[in-house]
Amino acid sequence: MRHTVLTGDRPTGLLHLGHYFGTLANRVKLQHEHTMYVLVADYQVITDRDLPGEIQQHITGLLLDYLAVGLDPAKVTIFQHSAIPELNQLLLPFLSLVSMAELSRNPTVKDEIAHSRQKAVSGLMFTYPVHQAADILFCKGTLVPVGKDQGPHVEVTRLVARRFNERYAPVFPVPELLLGEAPVLRGLDGGKMSKSRGNAIPLSATADETAALIRRARTDADRLITFDEDNRPEVAGLLTLAGLCLGRSPAEIADEIGYGGAAELKKTVTEAVNEFLAPIRRRRAEISEADARDVLRAGNTRARERAVATLDEVRDAMGF
Numbered sequence: 365m366r367h368t369v370l371t372g373d374r375p376t377g378l379l380h381l382g383h384y385f386g387t388l389a390n391r392v393k394l395q396h397e398h399t400m401y402v403l404v405a406d407y408q409v410i411t412d413r414d415l416p417g418e419i420q421q422h423i424t425g426l427l428l429d430y431l432a433v434g435l436d437p438a439k440v441t442i443f444q445h446s447a448i449p450e451l452n453q454l455l456l457p458f459l460s461l462v463s464m465a466e467l468s469r470n471p472t473v474k475d476e477i478a479h480s481r482q483k484a485v486s487g488l489m490f491t492y493p494v495h496q497a498a499d500i501l502f503c504k505g506t507l508v509p510v511g512k513d514q515g516p517h518v519e520v521t522r523l524v525a526r527r528f529n530e531r532y533a534p535v536f537p538v539p540e541l542l543l544g545e546a547p548v549l550r551g552l553d554g555g556k557m558s559k560s561r562g563n564a565i566p567l568s569a570t571a572d573e574t575a576a577l578i579r580r581a582r583t584d585a586d587r588l589i590t591f592d593e594d595n596r597p598e599v600a601g602l603l604t605l606a607g608l609c610l611g612r613s614p615a616e617i618a619d620e621i622g623y624g625g626a627a628e629l630k631k632t633v634t635e636a637v638n639e640f641l642a643p644i645r646r647r648r649a650e651i652s653e654a655d656a657r658d659v660l661r662a663g664n665t666r667a668r669e670r671a672v673a674t675l676d677e678v679r680d681a682m683g684f
């Protein structure tokens with residue numbers, strides 16, 4: 365079955381290896397079999413911070429990451445929130461379909477509020493999941509490949525689609541969540557790899573930067589390297605990373621390192637990561653920032669046509 369796949373990212377910083385193994389690799393695969401949209405979720409940046417910050421720079425960086433890992437603009441429509449006003453117009457009727465209680469009990473929103481550094485929680489914090497429903501439904505998305513934290517937002521989307529169809533007319537498919545298969549990648553301190561924790565290896569890091577990051581990674585004092593997720597999370601994280609890059613099992617790599625200790629482990633990981641990133645770096649070097657912006661401009665045009673058509677259908681169904 366041919367799906368319409370929609371997924372996206374907030375342009376808040378560099379994508380890293382956790383993103384790659386968590387979702388980007390899967391996107392590159394899906395683009396060959398399905399109709400695919402990838403969203404640069406620029407308006408979503410202001411959900412948990414006051415200002416969009418270096419937004420243009422982050423958008424260009426995100427585009428370069430996408431193109432470098434092999435998303436093909438001939439196959440994928442890459443577009444951004446701020447270029448599609450019709451998305452915002454879908455938000456209004458969609459908001460009428462969900463209750464305040466439903467908005468307030470979204471676990472991902474609660475978690476973001478708990479970690480927020482803002483003085484006040486904005487209305488957007490509670491309503492952006494409905495805007496995200498518009499992201500998914502404007503193109504009649506049927507499959508949403510994302511991490512587990514996005515599950516509640518896909519649930520909101522399903523609710524909105526079902527209720528719109530019941531209340532007005534059957535306009536929307538009810539999309540499905542597609543969870544990544546790869547385990548959550550640990551960062552260089554043993555915690556979840558995340559740009560905000562500063563423990564990540566960016567896809568755009570040079571070979572030297574990568575080596576320096578891995579040199580500083582946390583390990584332990586036991587010279588015998590073993591793969592033990594529960595008792596040695598830092599070492600296990602590094603072995604998992606090497607395993608993913610080499611397409612091999614982490615336990616096997618641990619056996620080979622044996623009594624080599626942290627130094628040998630880090631050498632193995634550095635080589636594996638650098639070899640893995642080499643073709644991605646090569647592609648990135650071939651793409652100019654102007655080319656990347658052209659890709660976005662073309663994607664915006666395509667996505668907007670789709671959004672205009674869906675908004676027309678929505679207005680019709682509602683009798684406006």
Ligand code: TRP
Pocket residue numbers: 370371372373374403405408496499500508510514
């Ligand atoms: N909320 C997602 C994130 O923070 C980004 C996003 C916005 C998204 N709209 C989407 C993901 C629609 C999937 C589908 O990473």
